[in-house]
Amino acid sequence: xxxxxNLTLSRLDSYVRWGWLDRGAQKRGAAGWMARLGIRAASxxxxxVSLSGGNQQKVALARLLHQDCDVLLxxxxxxxxxxxxxxxxxxxxxxxxxxGKAILFISSYLPELLGICDNLAVMRRGRLGEKAPVAEWTxxxxxxxxxxxxx
Amino acid sequence: xxxxxxxxxxxxxxxxFSLWAGPPFYSRYNQVTLLTQSVIxxxxxxxxxxxxxxxxxxxxxxxxxxxxxxxxxxxxxxGWPPVISALAGVAVGGLxxxxxxxxxxxxxxxxxxxxxxxxxxxxxxxxxxxxxxKIDAPITWLxxxxxxxxxxxxxxxxxxxxxxxLLAIAMAVLLEHSVLGRHAFAIGSNxxxxxxxxxxxxxxxxxxxxLGGLLTGFAGLMQFSRLTVGDPTAxxxxxxxxxxxxxxxxxxxxxxxxxxxxxxxxxxxxxVIRSGLSxxxxxxxxxxxxxGGIIVGAVALDRYRRGK
Numbered sequence: 001x002x003x004x005x006n007l008t009l010s011r012l013d014s015y016v017r018w019g020w021l022d023r024g025a026q027k028r029g030a031a032g033w034m035a036r037l038g039i040r041a042a043s044x045x046x047x048x049v050s051l052s053g054g055n056q057q058k059v060a061l062a063r064l065l066h067q068d069c070d071v072l073l074x075x076x077x078x079x080x081x082x083x084x085x086x087x088x089x090x091x092x093x094x095x096x097x098x099x100g101k102a103i104l105f106i107s108s109y110l111p112e113l114l115g116i117c118d119n120l121a122v123m124r125r126g127r128l129g130e131k132a133p134v135a136e137w138t139x140x141x142x143x144x145x146x147x148x149x150x151x
Numbered sequence: 152x153x154x155x156x157x158x159x160x161x162x163x164x165x166x167x168f169s170l171w172a173g174p175p176f177y178s179r180y181n182q183v184t185l186l187t188q189s190v191i192x193x194x195x196x197x198x199x200x201x202x203x204x205x206x207x208x209x210x211x212x213x214x215x216x217x218x219x220x221x222x223x224x225x226x227x228x229x230g231w232p233p234v235i236s237a238l239a240g241v242a243v244g245g246l247x248x249x250x251x252x253x254x255x256x257x258x259x260x261x262x263x264x265x266x267x268x269x270x271x272x273x274x275x276x277x278x279x280x281x282x283x284x285k286i287d288a289p290i291t292w293l294x295x296x297x298x299x300x301x302x303x304x305x306x307x308x309x310x311x312x313x314x315x316x317l318l319a320i321a322m323a324v325l326l327e328h329s330v331l332g333r334h335a336f337a338i339g340s341n342x343x344x345x346x347x348x349x350x351x352x353x354x355x356x357x358x359x360x361x362l363g364g365l366l367t368g369f370a371g372l373m374q375f376s377r378l379t380v381g382d383p384t385a386x387x388x389x390x391x392x393x394x395x396x397x398x399x400x401x402x403x404x405x406x407x408x409x410x411x412x413x414x415x416x417x418x419x420x421x422x423v424i425r426s427g428l429s430x431x432x433x434x435x436x437x438x439x440x441x442x443g444g445i446i447v448g449a450v451a452l453d454r455y456r457r458g459k
């Protein structure tokens with residue numbers, strides 16, 4: 001599928017005019033999201049599989065943002081992608097939080113958690129453990145909480 | 152460019168036969184004949200395009216076509232007007248397609264198995280309804296839908312060809328410019344992801360099989376028009392011709408790819424090859440071997456060009 005189709009798949013209804021899909025509007029909508037997230041593709045019509053991993057991830061993220069929800073659940077959104085794309089995604093998360101959206105960010109990579117979260121909670125063996133503002137956490141404390149070692 | 156592949160193939164094959172067989176092949180009369188001959192497979196391929204690009208398959212279309220011819224003949228025989236009989240035949244096709252769709256979505260079995268079953272069920276129903284013989288029906292204007300000499304002459308080709316062309320345009324627009332069409336593509340590309348993106352997978356599939364059944368019903372009407380009788384043994388094995396047309400036209404059996412234009416070109420391509428070879432008096436067995444080779448070669452070339 002093309003980047004356009006992929007990005008707009010869950011919001012196709014918003015491009016329907018008189019019962020028909022307005023392909024021009026759909027393409028413009030997708031192009032807008034591509035610009036906002038810095039998605040690099042030959043064109044909005046390029047197949048999504050032809051994109052790099054980082055750009056594919058950003059397409060998936062754009063599809064979520066297209067829903068315009070107030071709460072976002074991001075499970076490992078930066079896994080397996082290049083450093084530049086990671087930085088863009090962090091920046092985007094910051095902007096979304098500034099707009100007042102609640103973001104539940106799940107990751108096993110400590111530096112990014114300590115870098116972008118406001119509050120941090122640690123899960124251990126499927127149970128929610130300690131939670132506190134991020135300023136009160138250190139890497140060591142997170143690891144201790146995760147492994148069950150006493151703090 | 153990718154979309155032009157099947158059309159370019161069609162043009163090439165037509166040119167080759169025109170050079171080889173000469174004027175009898177490229178005469179206007181023969182062009183009309185070729186168009187008229189390919190209507191049944193082309194109409195079936197329209198429906199199959201939807202089903203295949205949504206990641207499915209329908210092996211029961213040949214049986215549906217036979218059942219539709221029998222239903223139309225029975226109704227005409229009972230004195231129903233031709234329009235009603237024809238529409239009822241198409242509706243029976245839609246019903247068969249919807250039943251396929253229901254079984255595929257409710258039982259969760261692969262469409263290959265489901266429609267392998269309904270292939271026998273529908274063929275059996277056709278044979279039973281026809282009491283195991285051909286049903287003679289009164290001659291009506293339905294039998295003129297595929298004539299080579301349409302009246303009035305300015306029509307150039309018979310009404311069935313025009314109807315098929317109209318349906319093809321409608322399907323091309325529907326595939327490209329409707330939510331249903333884009334959802335069908337999404338399901339064929341990656342069903343679990345489409346589901347996660349909020350596509351109502353079961354509902355879309357049901358509509359796709361229903362639409363496929365209606366178009367197959369139209370193919371059945373065309374088959375009846377050609378045969379002038381209801382024949383429960385009609386169109387045996389035609390499901391393979393129809394699937395071949397779609398695949399030659401760029402449809403992928405793993406779903407997510409296919410186009411109306413490609414499938415039509417595929418249907419025409421096969422008619423051109425068969426008709427050209429028999430015009431040159433090539434024996435049937437050589438025709439079969441050549442056609443088989445061309446099918447594999449055409450699809451292999453297409454996949455190679457796409458770099459897969």
